[in-house]
Amino acid sequence: MYHMSLHKPKKLSTDAYKGVRDFFPTEMAVEKKIFDIWRTTVETYGYEEYGASVLEPAELYRAKSGEEIVNEQTYTFTDRGDREVTLRPEMTPTLARMVAAKKRELVFPLRWYSIPNLFRYEQPQRGRVREHWQLNVDIFGVESINAEIETINIACDITRAYGLKDTDFEVRLNNRKVMNYVTRDVYGLNEDAAHKLSKLIDKKDKIKPEAFEMGATELLGDKAQSFLTLLNSKNFEDFTSNLPQTKEEHVGLAEIRSVIDGLEKLGITNVRFDQTLMRGFDYYTGVVFEVFDLNPINRRAVFGGGRYDDLLSLFGNGKVSAVGFGTGDVIARDLMETYNTVPSSTPSADIALIIIGEQNTPFALDLAQTLRSKKIRTVVDLSNKKISDQIKNADKRSILRIICIGDEEVKTGKLRVKNMSTGEEIVCTEETISL
């Protein structure tokens, strides 16, 4: 126990801390179901689970994300040894650290997944909380776009397992190589201007067309109009034909084409090239993708990921090609609620033992052990209440079967297993009992 204020007994709030969730058994059952979908799906692709501590040195994120993000958007504190510690806001740096650490002894290609809880210090709103659980799926050591195809395939399998049909969602693709080619080679921007332009593209759907056009003109001058035409291309073919003539197809475009073709061969046709898809991370180097629910109520991406071939070089161990994605439990819940596929809860036990008369408790406890040894989930009613109350209680918990244990049963050893939905009773003994 901890000390409460001695002079002023103030009631403690029963609310969970801002932006984090309590999981009461009803909610926990749903959470477990989500994790179960994640685990069983990725394991059919041969992925292995890994884990790590929620605590990381703050510098792990500073290296990549910058001072401001660590200070303002993470939970960071100083420990007793004056170390800056951060509650992990994402898993990828931890994963990169782990893979880099054992790079020489790991067998590639590596297929790893994890379900970490992640923390972000932000204003909670729909689809966004301060602590969430996220499935992270990554494949290391595959240079070809088959890695992209595999991970997107997994993402689609999981989305379907949530209860969505292929017509309910859409995979959106882009390629950093293409965007770099467009901004640097085609429009001749320097790194800084290219970065600004990609931020602007990211905002395109959120700001007014005039504001977007103005921003584009600022960066591109008289080339802005041709850029706008390019960016407003309706589809992939349209986009490639709006690009200025080049001798041969750019490698980034070829990758996109291959991913779309490869997925189509696997029966995934709800894939669309989206030239405005940027994703916030700077570390992506190739194909980036998101999965979106087409129902506008869920505005946030269901999945997001891409290729990040350079990240491991942060740890000075050379490059390792990598493709991965993440998806959260919050959006999974939102989707299952939207599509009415939230799994119903299952009873906590297969059978309830009802005790009539306290003197019969030892017999019931012994019988319970026998049942459990037969893998029958057994709960003993220890309330000493009236028989009707005990039966009511079992009924409220949707426990399908009961046995009443009174003087008569203890004396004769004859037990009656009652089925609560049919009312049917089966006579047996402790030795012959089964469900």
Added chain:
RNA sequence: GUGCCUAUGGUGUAAUGGUUAGCACUAGAGCUUGUGGAGCUUUCAGUUCGGGUUCGAAUCCCGAUAGGCACCCCA
């Protein structure tokens, strides 16, 4: 960090500025000491907090706090 909205028992809700703040659900007790789902009786429990206006505030005003939503940001 900014803006908008909201705040009544555990939950969901009702109450032209004017009775003792009503109802439903849940939970507890009972009608019912060997068989449940129904019904009836009954108990516990509420105007977020602090000011102000008024003869009178759950109701109107101001502030605080909390929550939701959106922006910012998005790993």
